[in-house]
Amino acid sequence: METFEPVIVAFCCHYCAYTAADMAGTMRLDYPANVKIVRVPCSGKVDPIHMMKALELGADGVLVAGCLEGDCHFKTGNVKAARRVTYVQTQLEEIGVEPQRLAMVTMSAGMGTRFAAIANEFTEQIRKLGPNPVAAARKAQAAPAPVAQVN
């Protein structure tokens, strides 16, 4: 059976998680290629619709990565992001999509090791959950009709 390789979108704050990801690279730490990074000026810039759209358009998991509590460059962007993540999780629950597919994490710019660890853990968590049911349905719809079988 084909191994399921999840697609994970990570919205990373420029001031912490994005730099931490960079540091993970500099430190030659391995983390799965499944994690696709989108750099944002602050985790507070990530709107609920960005999280929803990522999942709607095929991501299997979404990470919002911001600064440690109290360390936000814009004071409270990370706190707002955490609340929005909780809100979107309730919306996902309503439509029967596992809320665990979305998570908020925090780290400082120097935590390259933590970034790599989180990327590994979250990828494993999503791998266990399996493909996003919406993405699977989308793929099935897009697939060409099966060729008629001869008896």
Add this chain to the structure above:
Amino acid sequence: MITAERKPLAEIIDYIDNCRRILLVGCNECVTVCAAGGRKEVAMLASAMQMDFMKRGKTVDIREMTLERQCEPEYVEELAPFIDQADAVVSMACGCGVQEVVRRFRGKRVYPAVNTSFMGAAERPGVWAERCHGCGNCLLGLTGGICPIARCSKRLMNGPCGGSSKGKCEVSTEIDCVWQLIWDRLKELGIEDRYEEIILAKDWRTERGGGPRKIVREDLAQ
């Protein structure tokens, strides 16, 4: 502003489950301010509906639109070019907006996506509280600018009931006793003697007692 809250997704989906083309319409006024039915909420609901349908192997075509004011015919008219391409309209405006769309497009099914709640003000970001009941005969001039109709659980007009305790209402400790607020305000203004004045029994015909209400300004009416 008129406040509203989005309905549970299951209820909305139940209305439109047999439809394949949906016109999802928000409003740029009150429901935008109370984060229930503005452009952002329209996008969120469209995404949630899309995901719900896809998950069940169904396809749905959702057109998102947000009108300047859904309670005015001039703006509702903007839906006309798109209305025939939709099996149903889902409105995220207050009840007034929903009914204005119904009035203009008689042959179209129109469903509400929000529960219209009350006329209120923002206490702080994300928290809205009832402030006006629309009784049609404003008492604020007598009560220090604080409304006992909208904010007293019993709509009492001459002081608190026995359930007032430590400035809170017996219904919930989260509700201020409005007559405590009124008394404090009258004292601040140095007009506590106003409290002694008896407010006569209210004429509720200006509220709903006289049936559905209408305002006609002869100089403006066409």
